[in-house]
Amino acid sequence: xxxxxxxxxxxxxxxxxxxxxxxxxxxxxxxxxxxxxxxxxxxxxxxxxxxxxxxxxxxxxxxxxxxxxxxxxxxxxxxxxxxxxxxxxxxxxxxxxxxxxxxxxxxxxxxxxxxxxxxxxxxxxxxxxxxxxxxxxxxxxxxxxxxxxxxxxxxxxxxxxxxxxxxxxxxxxxxxxxxxxxxxxx
Numbered sequence: 001x002x003x004x005x006x007x008x009x010x011x012x013x014x015x016x017x018x019x020x021x022x023x024x025x026x027x028x029x030x031x032x033x034x035x036x037x038x039x040x041x042x043x044x045x046x047x048x049x050x051x052x053x054x055x056x057x058x059x060x061x062x063x064x065x066x067x068x069x070x071x072x073x074x075x076x077x078x079x080x081x082x083x084x085x086x087x088x089x090x091x092x093x094x095x096x097x098x099x100x101x102x103x104x105x106x107x108x109x110x111x112x113x114x115x116x117x118x119x120x121x122x123x124x125x126x127x128x129x130x131x132x133x134x135x136x137x138x139x140x141x142x143x144x145x146x147x148x149x150x151x152x153x154x155x156x157x158x159x160x161x162x163x164x165x166x167x168x169x170x171x172x173x174x175x176x177x178x179x180x181x182x183x184x185x186x
Contacts, residue, residue, distance in 0.1 A: 028057045032086060034168060045166060047076070047174030051110070054178075055086055056164040062186040065164055066134045068179040071098035071127055078176040080133055081107070081165035091162045094133060094144065099125050102133075102146060106158060115154055122149040138186060 026038055034052025037044040045054060060083075067080055077095050084091030084107075093107040102123050104116035123146050124131055134145035140157040143150065164183065168176045 030055055030057055041179055043166065043178040043180070044072070045078070045168040045176050045178065046172060047168045047170045048172055049170075051079075051167045051169045053081065053084075053086070054166045055081075055084070056183070059161050059163060060137075060185060061161040062138050063164070064134065064136050064182060064184045064186065065180075066132065066182040067166070068130050068132045068181055069096070069166075069176060070130045071096075071176050073127070073175040074170065074173045075099055075127075076168075076170035076174045078169065078174070079167045080135065081163070081167060082135055082137060083159040083162035084165050085159070085162050086165075091159050092142070092156075094135065096123075096131075096133070098127055098129070102151065104142075104144060104152070104154065106156070115156065116144075116152050120146045120149075120151050122146040122151070132181070136186075 032053040032055060033050065034048040035046045036054045043054065045052060065080070065082065069078065071078055075098055077097050079096060080094045082092050089107070089109045091107055093105045093112065095103045095105060101118060102120045103114055103118065105112040105114045132147050136143040140155050142154050142156070144152055166178050168174050
């Protein structure tokens with residue numbers, strides 16, 4: 001290899017410990033349960049009996065988040081959280097399953113109130129299949145996109161601000177990968 005050294009950045013966040021990887025983009029993230037690894041620009045999350053969350057520490061109201069994600073092992077749910085309050089375990093939850101649905105719900109301590117249940121023809125099913133989710137939040141309106149196709153618009157005003165997050169549910173066999181493509185306040 002002509003004397004060149006190849007390397008990748010590899011950081012593990014387990015339970016509530018926080019590690020640094022010398023990348024500004026991940027300094028603001030913190031693990032809550034499970035095991036989270038960052039290798040290059042990919043975030044890997046492994047479940048641990050219940051939902052394991054990787055939370056962005058900044059509180060946001062109006063924003064755009066674009067995340068590329070794929071389930072690596074097993075068929076359980078994984079998700080993107082927003083306007084999430086980690087002290088009360090409540091907020092909005094875009095819950096995904098690798099072989100079926102994309103649902104949108106209010107999360108209140110493991111209780112889901114489904115606001116948009118269903119499938120999307122734009123959701124590519126399977127393990128190790130990348131999909132892109134975009135959430136645009138503006139006041140009480142949410143626009144949800146799957147693979148750059150508008151899925152739905154929903155209006156709800158229960159949660160007005162909170163954190164962004166990634167989560168993997170289920171037991172330790174559950175594993176997903178995420179890549180943050182954009183986080184922008186409006």
